[in-house]
Amino acid sequence: MRPILLGILAAFFFSITFILNHSMELSGGSWIWSASLRYFFMVPFLMMIVISRRNLTVLLKEMKRNLKGWILWSTIGFGLFYAPICFAAVYSPGWLIASSWQITILSGSLLAPLFFISVRTPNGLQKKRGQIPFKGLGMSLLIIFGILLMQMELATKIAVSTVLIGILPVIIASFSYPLGNRKMMEICDGKLDVYQRVLGMTLASLPFWLILSIYGFYTVGLPSQSQISQSLIVAISSGVIATVLFFQATDLVRGNMQKLGAVEATQSMEVLFTVIGEIFFLSSALPTIISWIGMLIIMVGMILHSYLSQKEKVLKQDKETVNL
Structure with missing residues (x-):
């Protein structure tokens, strides 16, 4: 149960991101500072972790190469x-963004052909272009159905254009996150640990955040003290604590695909934690029955998707072993 509990705890700290982003928006804070401040604050904490592990020099050399x-x-x-x-x-409550974010499972699957994977054959390891896992897409479509259910209900209350403005950025993010991270894993090629890679990516993304901050300074002014404090909490909770807890949970079950699937499925709890957090801390209205049904469908879809994908990996590994 320890890996499961660590996974659930990680989901709790991840959910703080959605709650505080909504809180900063309600208090008049700009999304520009909510985004950029998180990564500025992550740098010193990640730097301390990497330096304490005596891995900073190796990271800087790897970054310099490419x-x-x-x-x-x-x-x-x-x-x-x-x-x-x-x-x-700006346009959607945190629980709706947290729910919609789960579409990244589908986005990640659709990106598979852009990458090469190592396949074990009788002649040794060979590179093979990834394929879209169509079997797992059934569960992905279940998740999408849950998202559409909630979005359609929202569209009955506000303009459809507003709903689209709220959902399209999440779709862009759902493709960007796995694409950027997988490409970076290819570049790192196992030479760096997760702390080094996250710090390196944070440092390498700083030019983007600096440009965004300059734009924010000339359009909305400086962030308030409240937004700075909340952004610091997001950086620590989501950028550091949640990431460490989740990777620790996956490390405990590495090599066991079924248990790994169970740990990954715990991240569906982000949706529930975000709903509870917004109700208690932001006095948000309770989601309607239709929204609850949509969230339940998403969580069930995530759990089933995770279990089926890991089961498929186990069967594939067994098949490769037999062929050898």
């Missing part, structure tokens, strides 16, 4: 992921 690649894919993986998520908070 600085353009680091900047490009870090900007996509972090910049075009989190800026749209914060922008969406």
